[in-house]
Amino acid sequence: MRKVAHIIFVLALALGAIFIFFPNLYKKTGQEIGFLPTTVGIQPYGNVKSTEMDSVKSAIEKMYKREVIILPTLDLPKMAYTEIRYPRYRADSLLQWTAEHKPDSIAIVVGLTNQDISITKYKEGTREIKEPTWMYNDFGIFGLGQVGGSACVVSSNRLHKGVSDKTFFIRLNRIACHEVGHVLGLHHCPTQSCLMNDANESIKTIDKSTGVLCDKCAKAIE
């Protein structure tokens, strides 16, 4: 009897040792943690800092309760490159490319770059370029997301200027969460304090924003 107890004790010690030396052997899956089934992938393009990837990852996990994984870095696709006004990347082309190259196992992909991205801005409800056309023909933006689609893109390029690291990361997280909100089906929201208010596309209002979704938007994506 003592011999059996001894064997059990040794086995328990060995098992404990395995988990001490290999703590990642048993990782809880997203669903066990209570995340919703949608898996989000962050797709870094070029030299995105790991601190930026990690920051966006935890911000999306926290706000949307979805599992977020970081995909292996890719080069920015040449097809999105433009020199219309400056050398940079067209956000709509990059978004398209990102959606087309999304791994099947992932529902939503967030393209992340430190390069400047731009779009053409049109007059509300038309295909006429906003005035002045020289400016809106190729207009620099922070992010772009497909409403109810599968991808969005976020650029950190315009977020550093004259601010602390802390402010930079708050801006980056808010923009990423705003764009993911679009992908989850949210349109712009009239509630001023809501993260989905379209004023959240200007840096001043991003800084002033509460950074959270209003109750209506939060409910809509539950």
Ligand SMILES: [Zn+2]
């Ligand atoms: Zn928006």
Ligand SMILES: [Zn+2]
């Ligand atoms: Zn809202």
